[in-house]
Amino acid sequence: MRFKAQRGSRSFLPGTTTPTMGYNGDFLGPTIRVKNGQQFHADIENTLDEPTTVHWHGLHVPAKWDGGPRQVIPTGAHWKPEFTIRQPAATLWYHPHAMGLTGEQVYNGLAGLFIIDDEVSERLNIPKQYGRDDFPLIIQDRRFFQDGHFAYAQNMMDVMNGVIGNHLLVNGAEKPFLDVPREKVRFRVVNGSNSSIYRISFADERPFFQIATDGGLMEKPVTLTSLLLSAGERAEIIVDFADNNPAAGVTLLVKQFNGQLFEAMRFTSTGPAENQTDLPQDLAAINWLKESDAVRTRTFVMKTMGMDMGMMGGGGLTINGKHMDLKRIDETVKLGTTEIWEIRNSSDMMMGMPHSMHLHDVQFQILDRNGQTPEPREWGHKDTVLVMPGEVTRIIVRFADYTGIYMYHCHLLEHEDNGMMGQFEIIR
């Protein structure tokens, strides 16, 4: 079996063909499924005509295998990461992360799911048969030119707002349907968009249960009627389709922040009603980090536009007033310590933009937003967090096991590609 980052094409719009990228296919990539404790090895070949990387988003990995901008795979080269899985069950993902190329390569289709199982997730009585009652939903929006090509560009507005699409894709298809059993079904929802924030719900306003955040299972299911995910965030949800009307089905709605409302897909159920089981009320234990264990607090000011007016060169996208520079280490942290990172979105003037802060290598916990306890949907392990304009979000994070250089950045990919990124080094 041979897998590679490659170019391809797919017909998204009737009568047109769209040039794409994919891992071992024309768009997106296979779902990797491993178990905590296993040794993971990959052989990645770059057959693109440009450099790329493969970043394991949410994975706790040695810095040299992180797949960030420091681990470039030149055209024609192979990259062979090998590391031990050392974290609990979770829905993670992988995507390119080359300097200045992340947005366009993800837009073209380079992304896939990375699922970790563990003894807890295998023991729980929750849906877990991939493709039967356990499905990935990779949600992305796209713009198209009339000839079918992706309309990916980075003019000034795209850099500021992110490239926001007017066609919504789920696993690479627009308005698909899925025939689901008439029972509880698990969805691993990924906001794989470049820069959109989604509010996800069902047209009949049915409640559902969130069971996992970015980094794994929560302590208890949280009942929701809508789910908010910023770019890069994930959640696992369980939806009960026992009452699904076979004729009408249930429609999934996705509302973009400041954008359109999409009928994203429809769930039909043609089979008989299945035996119902109750959802466990206790899912997984979480080791909550204590503020008193933090050795220091760092502040990160994410700013969309300053008076320096450097917008055209990305000059207005900064963290702590700085653009990303691969030659500069922005923060140095000590291995084995716990820190509080205070993330401020202080975009000034009329350029108030949400940001989605992502830290490589670690899973953190949200302490508060503007001093308020986060909503229950965020009570768990996180690697990406939405920070709205004017908001101050405090997270607590432990740096364990590995030394080396990792990234922190806005996961609105046009912000990342234009400088809203920094490097932290974990030292002994």
Place this chain on the structure above:
Amino acid sequence: MNRRQFVKKSLAALILAGAGGYVFFNAHIPHSGIAEAGENFTRPLPVPPLLENLSADSGKVRFAL
């Protein structure tokens, strides 16, 4: 013109240019929402193929990705 006025004028010009470019750019993109979407729920959801542990003996997971 002092520095503050220069900055204000530059900012206004830049925003106008950007907005103009945005309108021009978007005029060339077909927009769709609920009303304009083409096929409605006629194609099955693609489910990415699953890659699991390929090496049953050692507990090692080997992928060629």
